[in-house]
Amino acid sequence: MIRGEAVIIAVLGAVLGVAVGVFLGWAFVTSLGDEGLGRLSVPARQLAAYVALAGVAGVVAAVGPARRAARLDVLAAIAAE
Numbered sequence: 001m002i003r004g005e006a007v008i009i010a011v012l013g014a015v016l017g018v019a020v021g022v023f024l025g026w027a028f029v030t031s032l033g034d035e036g037l038g039r040l041s042v043p044a045r046q047l048a049a050y051v052a053l054a055g056v057a058g059v060v061a062a063v064g065p066a067r068r069a070a071r072l073d074v075l076a077a078i079a080a081e
Contacts, residue, residue, distance in 0.1 A: 002066040003059055010058030014051045022047075 022042055029040045 002069055003062040006062035006065075007055050007058040010054045010061070011051060014054035018047050018051060 025042070026040055029037050
């Protein structure tokens with residue numbers, strides 16, 4: 001469950017970051033069209049690879065907390081709160 005949540009958060013963050021980056025790139029190309037920038041090039045494969053890499057990074061980052069949570073005694077954790 002912890003790993004799943006970490007992957008969801010990492011992928012959503014990556015997708016949001018890619019979307020904002022593409023939007024800002026479009027805005028710059030649009031605003032600087034008179035300066036010679038007239039074409040927006042979006043490397044879709046590379047951006048998809050970054051999103052996939054973010055998912056893998058989410059899994060790797062969640063391994064430690066997931067192992068710690070698996071070793072935790074649930075009744076002792078509830079009683080401590």
